[in-house]
Amino acid sequence: MDVFATCQEINSLLTEHQESAARNLLIRLLADLDRDKLQYSALVNEMIRATGLFPYIQIESASWDQKYVHSAFAVNVGQRIATLHREQSSVLSKLLDGKNIAVSAPTSFGKSFIIDAFIAAKNPDTVVIIVPTIALMDETRRRIFKKFSKTHTVITAPDTRLGSKNILIFPQERAFGYLQQLKAIDLLVVDEFYKASSTHDRERSPSLIKALLKLSKISKQRYYLAPNIKRLGENPLTKDMEFIELLDFNTVYLNIQEPFKEFDKDPDRKSAKLIELISPREAKTLVYAGTYSEIRNVSDLVIKHMDPVDRIYTSPFAKWLRENYQSDWVLADLIERAVGVHNGSMHRCLSQIQIKLFEYSDGLDSIVSTSSIIEGVNTSAQNVIVWRSRTGSANLKDFTYKNIIGRGGRMFKYFIGNIYLLDAPPKAEDAQLEIEFPEQILGTLDEDQDAERLSKQQIDRIIQYRAQMSSIVGEEHFTRLMKQNLLQDSDADFLLKLASDMKESPEEWRGFAYLNSSNPNDWDSTLYKILKLKAGAWETRHSNVVTVVRTIANNWRLSLSEIISSLRKAGIQIEEFFRLERTITFKLSALISDVNQLHKTIINPTVDVSAFVGRMSHAFLPGAVYQLEEYGLPRTVSKKIHAAGLINFEDPDMDLLKSIGEFNSLGIEGVLAAQTLGPFDRYIVKFFFDGITADEPELVDVFG
Numbered sequence: 001m002d003v004f005a006t007c008q009e010i011n012s013l014l015t016e017h018q019e020s021a022a023r024n025l026l027i028r029l030l031a032d033l034d035r036d037k038l039q040y041s042a043l044v045n046e047m048i049r050a051t052g053l054f055p056y057i058q059i060e061s062a063s064w065d066q067k068y069v070h071s072a073f074a075v076n077v078g079q080r081i082a083t084l085h086r087e088q089s090s091v092l093s094k095l096l097d098g099k100n101i102a103v104s105a106p107t108s109f110g111k112s113f114i115i116d117a118f119i120a121a122k123n124p125d126t127v128v129i130i131v132p133t134i135a136l137m138d139e140t141r142r143r144i145f146k147k148f149s150k151t152h153t154v155i156t157a158p159d160t161r162l163g164s165k166n167i168l169i170f171p172q173e174r175a176f177g178y179l180q181q182l183k184a185i186d187l188l189v190v191d192e193f194y195k196a197s198s199t200h201d202r203e204r205s206p207s208l209i210k211a212l213l214k215l216s217k218i219s220k221q222r223y224y225l226a227p228n229i230k231r232l233g234e235n236p237l238t239k240d241m242e243f244i245e246l247l248d249f250n251t252v253y254l255n256i257q258e259p260f261k262e263f264d265k266d267p268d269r270k271s272a273k274l275i276e277l278i279s280p281r282e283a284k285t286l287v288y289a290g291t292y293s294e295i296r297n298v299s300d301l302v303i304k305h306m307d308p309v310d311r312i313y314t315s316p317f318a319k320w321l322r323e324n325y326q327s328d329w330v331l332a333d334l335i336e337r338a339v340g341v342h343n344g345s346m347h348r349c350l351s352q353i354q355i356k357l358f359e360y361s362d363g364l365d366s367i368v369s370t371s372s373i374i375e376g377v378n379t380s381a382q383n384v385i386v387w388r389s390r391t392g393s394a395n396l397k398d399f400t401y402k403n404i405i406g407r408g409g410r411m412f413k414y415f416i417g418n419i420y421l422l423d424a425p426p427k428a429e430d431a432q433l434e435i436e437f438p439e440q441i442l443g444t445l446d447e448d449q450d451a452e453r454l455s456k457q458q459i460d461r462i463i464q465y466r467a468q469m470s471s472i473v474g475e476e477h478f479t480r481l482m483k484q485n486l487l488q489d490s491d492a493d494f495l496l497k498l499a500s501d502m503k504e505s506p507e508e509w510r511g512f513a514y515l516n517s518s519n520p521n522d523w524d525s526t527l528y529k530i531l532k533l534k535a536g537a538w539e540t541r542h543s544n545v546v547t548v549v550r551t552i553a554n555n556w557r558l559s560l561s562e563i564i565s566s567l568r569k570a571g572i573q574i575e576e577f578f579r580l581e582r583t584i585t586f587k588l589s590a591l592i593s594d595v596n597q598l599h600k601t602i603i604n605p606t607v608d609v610s611a612f613v614g615r616m617s618h619a620f621l622p623g624a625v626y627q628l629e630e631y632g633l634p635r636t637v638s639k640k641i642h643a644a645g646l647i648n649f650e651d652p653d654m655d656l657l658k659s660i661g662e663f664n665s666l667g668i669e670g671v672l673a674a675q676t677l678g679p680f681d682r683y684i685v686k687f688f689f690d691g692i693t694a695d696e697p698e699l700v701d702v703f704g
Helices: 003-015 019-035 042-050 064-072 086-096 111-122 134-148 172-178 205-216 267-278 292-305 314-324 330-335 348-358 372-376 398-405 439-444 456-473 475-483 492-504 506-516 520-533 542-552 560-569 574-602 610-617 623-630 635-643 656-672 679-690
Strands: 074-076 081-083 101-104 126-130 153-155 166-170 187-190 222-226 242-245 253-257 285-288 339-342 366-369 383-386 416-421
Touching: 003 019, 003 042, 019 042, 019 253, 019 416, 042 064, 064 074, 074 111, 086 101, 086 111, 086 242, 111 126, 111 134, 111 187, 111 222, 126 172, 126 205, 134 153, 134 166, 134 348, 134 623, 166 172, 172 205, 187 205, 205 439, 267 285, 267 292, 267 383, 292 330, 292 339, 292 366, 314 330, 314 348, 314 560, 314 679, 330 339, 339 348, 348 366, 348 623, 348 679, 366 372, 372 398, 383 398, 439 456, 439 492, 456 475, 456 492, 456 574, 475 574, 492 506, 492 574, 506 520, 506 574, 506 610, 520 542, 520 574, 542 560, 542 574, 560 574, 574 610, 623 635, 623 656, 635 679, 656 679
Parallel strands: 101 222, 101 242, 126 166, 126 187, 153 166, 187 222, 253 416, 285 366, 285 383, 339 366, 383 416
Antiparallel strands: 074 081
């Protein structure tokens, strides 16, 4: 591009109030200058200033007034100074003024910086950040811990002790465990708040709405974030919030290409195009496959058409996967070809390691994923390939499609994101977010405390439910169950049906106490009965769920490879094992917990299987070991550290905070001294320590 002519065109667009087009053209110009390693002229810096992209101002060539703008928009974002762009600064200003705001902005907008700047400026006592997934929880935790762990206790795990100042980060399901302890919240942040709509997350939206209702009552201020929403329909959750739509304020340019038009539905040409795009290994690439079966199809193509490469990180990682998981695992074959896989079922530590290796120039070149990559982590790439316009069993929706392609490009790294559509994109849709109040959660609310957000008909439904449940469990017990949030299921109708069943047929629950048996074979009949309570919720045969429960009961005693091998002989493959272990630790343990509370109240107060529920929710591992996996430390490495006598994970008092304290006391060199650790184990330990180590303040001269 001719710099002067392009700047002239940008200025003309600005004069015509076509700021979005001007910004897109400017970003393409910056990409050219970056590629050719050319310094910005004063004119280019002025165009950057005029379009509000202040962080892009190049200080070395800036005039005094341009330097002043760069400095004026610089803020402390936690241990370092960063310059915000115009709209980031505007949003932060509203937050600092105490306003409640819901923001819709592009993926590349930089919404996280605003949270960090608010915490650095206000030093609040309590911040709660609700995220949609465990993976995003750990990514957020790592960022927040590095910046604020010296002033705040950063909490992600259930039942962690509160400090004098706290930043709590977790999915909505974990929020209920802290409602009794939190008296006030200075700032409630909800990332990806569009998931409160059943249109976007039918299964989990009721629990998110319930959590937001409960947390909002004690929140002084709220900040909700989402991408790709043009309008926000009237709803009880955001009726007193200012909605700010900033979708046109992009910080990168998306270059969308449509190779699918050339294929004429020829699968061979489509496959050849995929390999053509990823085999040069010249750019970081995300491949959206859409479904697990399509991930397998893409994996087969990669293994068939791409040769292994010997790299400093990927080769040892592939070997480690074969030794610790399964010798013939397809993921290891892919890693040897510098290609990773991201899905919602895989052990979190594996996803975290792959995302980290994706950041290295000599790590992973590509990652093949389901939609987990857009709701799990804030990862971007130079190239995004849409292999299939599906999400699970459904066609891809325009909203999700825009979220996926929004992963292309990244400020200061990739000015231009290249989007390759190997399948036809979905039809454009109206981007209005509608959040409907789910009737099934009404019974779990309070007609007095929640009245301001409910209609008279809804309040009547709550009163009716209270009367029905109180007639079964007694009014005092019902009040206790509700006040202490002891029932985890948000479906009040299901809980009422379960309570009625126990009241009418207590003899059918005689074997419930067998869950306290040390012999997993004694659990079968009770597990089958509980699984039938939600017959369609498990996405597999009930016998498979029971088999995995019995097998993972030995998770701490047996090696992970032995567990996987045993399940394989029973016809359960490694991907199914991941999914079922996750289902068991979350969904099944929560269901048994509810059954336990009602069983104690209605049938027999002396039978309590809460210890069993606790073990199941930790995949039958020591609690700290299971929670450390969320921090990026695999159970296999924790076992070696335990065997070396460095940390006793079998100590009943060894919770997450105590174990992290033990690690910090040992120091990274003390842990690496363990002779049992292999080469890639040692890399993992370093990665783990990076996530529990605070950054030192970085003093930056914003004038360069």
